[in-house]
Each structure stands twice: as C-alpha cells, then as structure tokens.
Amino acid sequence: xxxxxxxxxxxxSQVSPPASAGVLRLIYRAAWWLVAPLAVLRLLIRSRxxxxxxxHIGERxxxxxxxxxxxxxxxxxxxxxxxxxxxxxxxxxxALMKAAHPEVRLLIxxxxxxxxxxxxxxxxxxxxxxxxxxxxxxxxxxFLRAWRPSLGIVMETEVWPTLIDECKRADVPLVLxxxxxxxxxxxxxxxFGRAVREVFGGxxxxxxxxxxxxxxxxxxGARNVAVLGNLKFDMSAPPELVARGQAWRxxxxxxxxxxxxxxxEGEETLVLRAFAQLNVPDALLIxxxxxxxxxxxxxxxxxxxxMTSARRSVWAPPPVAAGSGADVADPLPAxxxxxxxxxxxxxxxxxxxxxxxxxxxxxxxLGGQNLIEACAAGVPVLIGPHTFNFTQATRDAINAGAxxxxxxxxxxxxxxxxxxxxxxxxxxxxxxxxxxxxxxRGATERTVSVLSALLEEEExxxxxxx
Numbered sequence: 001x002x003x004x005x006x007x008x009x010x011x012x013s014q015v016s017p018p019a020s021a022g023v024l025r026l027i028y029r030a031a032w033w034l035v036a037p038l039a040v041l042r043l044l045i046r047s048r049x050x051x052x053x054x055x056h057i058g059e060r061x062x063x064x065x066x067x068x069x070x071x072x073x074x075x076x077x078x079x080x081x082x083x084x085x086x087x088x089x090x091x092x093x094x095a096l097m098k099a100a101h102p103e104v105r106l107l108i109x110x111x112x113x114x115x116x117x118x119x120x121x122x123x124x125x126x127x128x129x130x131x132x133x134x135x136x137x138x139x140x141x142x143f144l145r146a147w148r149p150s151l152g153i154v155m156e157t158e159v160w161p162t163l164i165d166e167c168k169r170a171d172v173p174l175v176l177x178x179x180x181x182x183x184x185x186x187x188x189x190x191x192f193g194r195a196v197r198e199v200f201g202g203x204x205x206x207x208x209x210x211x212x213x214x215x216x217x218x219x220x221g222a223r224n225v226a227v228l229g230n231l232k233f234d235m236s237a238p239p240e241l242v243a244r245g246q247a248w249r250x251x252x253x254x255x256x257x258x259x260x261x262x263x264x265e266g267e268e269t270l271v272l273r274a275f276a277q278l279n280v281p282d283a284l285l286i287x288x289x290x291x292x293x294x295x296x297x298x299x300x301x302x303x304x305x306x307m308t309s310a311r312r313s314v315w316a317p318p319p320v321a322a323g324s325g326a327d328v329a330d331p332l333p334a335x336x337x338x339x340x341x342x343x344x345x346x347x348x349x350x351x352x353x354x355x356x357x358x359x360x361x362x363x364x365x366l367g368g369q370n371l372i373e374a375c376a377a378g379v380p381v382l383i384g385p386h387t388f389n390f391t392q393a394t395r396d397a398i399n400a401g402a403x404x405x406x407x408x409x410x411x412x413x414x415x416x417x418x419x420x421x422x423x424x425x426x427x428x429x430x431x432x433x434x435x436x437x438x439x440x441r442g443a444t445e446r447t448v449s450v451l452s453a454l455l456e457e458e459e460x461x462x463x464x465x466x
Contacts, residue, residue, distance in 0.1 A: 078106065078108050107147055161199045259353070265294065288341030290361070312341050368390045378434040
C-alpha cells in the first residue's frame, strides 16, 4: 500500500485483539475525511518546489477527464502508482495495446507526478491517463462512473480497501498483478485478522511473482492466485537510451565508471563515503537519486563532501528530438569526480555508460530497489543488506553470480575496488547478469493470457445480458 492514504497495515501498528472487519472499515473510511485535506495541503507545499504537484488535483477527487458516453470500446485500466510500477507495467501495456487487444482502450492511473511523467514518456497519447482518486467511497464511485472500465489491473502492492470494495460493487474485475508480499509486510497485515482477509479476498485474481509471495497472499485471503513470474524481467531499455549511454561513455573516456542508481534520502552520504574509500585512480561515480525533488539537495551533498561534480542536464542536455545529434556530449573534464544524474527515465542510459552498478535503497532499511534492469543491461550489481522488497530477485541474482552483497560503505568500496581491479571476474559477472535476466523472462506473455481470458469472460457476460 502506498500513496497518501491511511494504510490499513501501518508500520509499527499494535492491534490486539483486532477489531471487527466492519469497525475497521468504518474507521478507515472516516480517517479519509481527515486525511484528504492534509494530503492536498501536502501537495500544495511540495508544489512550491515542483509545480507539477499543483496540477490535476481535481482528479484526486474523481473530477477530471472522463470517457465520452458514446465510447463503448472495452477499457482496461492499469494503476501504477509511481516510476517503478509504471516501468514494470510497460511490457504488459505494450502487449495489451499491440498483440493481445488492439481494439481495447487503455487508461493508466498514478499517484505521483513522477509516475505520471514516466507514463507520458513511455506511452505518449496512446493511452489515457489520470490520477487515482483518494480511497473514499464517493470519490472512487465517481471515478468508476467516469471511466467505466471493463477490467482493472493494480500493480505489485497497491491494495486500497475502498477501491477493492467499490470495484466489486460495480462488477469491475480487479486483478492484483506482479503481486509481491514481503515477510515483513505479511507479519504486519496478519495483525488485522479477518479485516485483511476481506480486503485481499476482494480481488478477482492475484498474479504473484514467486511461490513465497503466493503463499503469503493466500494466507491473507487472496483467491484465484497464480504464480506467473516478475514482469520486470521483460523490461528492456529502448535502443535510443542505450545509444545515449554509449555516447556518454565515449565522452567520458576510459575511466572506471560506476553508477549508484535510485539512491534514497540519507543514502547518498554513505555512497560518497564509500567513494572516498575506493582508491581507484580516475574513477567516476554517476549518482542518480530516485526522487527528482532531491537533485539540488544531493548536489549540495556532493559539494560538502569536497568532490567536483557536473550535472547531466548541463554537461549533456537532453536531446531536443530523436536523431537530432544532441546525444553527442562534449568530453567530460577529467576533474569531474561525480556526475549527478538529474534526469528522469534514463537509468538504461546510465547503465549503458557504467562498468558496475550499486542499487540504492539497500544500504539503509528501505527494502531496496529493482536490480533487474541493471542485470538486463549486463552490468554487474552490488547491493546492500536491506532488500526485503526484492528478496527473491536479489537472492536469485546473487546465486547466479550476477550480484554481490555488501554490508556497509566500507564493504561497498571494497567490492567495487576488487571488481575494478579484476577484469575477468567483472566480465564473468556481466555475462551472468545478462543470462540471469534472460532466464526469467516470459511473465508478460503469461499475464496477458490470464487477463485476456478474464476480459473475454466479462465481455461474454455483457453480451449474454444484452
């Protein structure tokens, strides 16, 4: 569960014995009347630095664009809260648009401006888009009336109790896709007893990433559960991004290059500490914070660490148009120690420019970020001790020889140094990373098959009623 909602399984909650499901539902819905104004206030505060947070606020209350009454085509609605979920949904959305259901309309909803921007970048005007409204009955009903979806798909961990209830009331099948449930989240959820079983039991289908995910979800009340694999293995960087990264690498030269990808607040200081201990001549760090609102803050951290930096937006401005030649960058000055990746949606390019990758969110207890994209790019991965959001993928990558676990900044520096100084081992890890990613592909095809059958089933029921 994510977003600005009062979560039914909040961290650190103590509910003993659990209240009845009905009481918890009433408390949850009542809490929304208190939370929604505060959520809007938070958006307005954040908009002081990023104006996009002020845009489309009406959509968060179910007011905004809607389908024409004359538009009778089936509509598949995909909810992908932010950047990671949107990118994970990419192969699925592309398959639904092209191969599986060319006649179907697609709506993608988000909760964050960065997720929405990623959706715009990936799909353009080929899909419709909106923010998902806050999880209040009247707002969700307004959204469902406006869009009239034939099928709803929510990605990974997006479990909104009211949304599930209202979809069931409106006879909209809702499928939890690419579903994962960490042991940590499972233990929190079990504190709510029957209430959480009713929530997870409201999904029409649950398509889990791994058998352990499926077992936990079934224990929480999920029905019609299937294990289909992880959609993220089917992601691939667009060729133009790879070419961009290769152009950057040519401009960087023969220096050893490592990328710290999707770093989180408090983690950049640890990454810079590891870099200071690296002791590899001429090494370049490409530092890519996960959240764009922190670019200026991270730039200041680099300066306070006494390191010389350049910003990607200044050194190699984004291309104006494909094929314009703007991907050709000026040589990066040898004095630059850190290149700040202050751009969105370009991890594929950063990986193409790097020899090694550290995956953020893992040096602090934040659960880690997706390492699959780096592996698919053939880049050896280093990752910290905290990976509970990607337990299975991390374990499998390490066992495959594609990734190396480190415990702290000193361990990160040591692992980087050993790999930079041992080219045969680095190349072997690169090959293992590519093979690991390739071996786990296919979840998209399996998922489309299940969703297609469900959509056809729903269309058949509509025809029978007509």
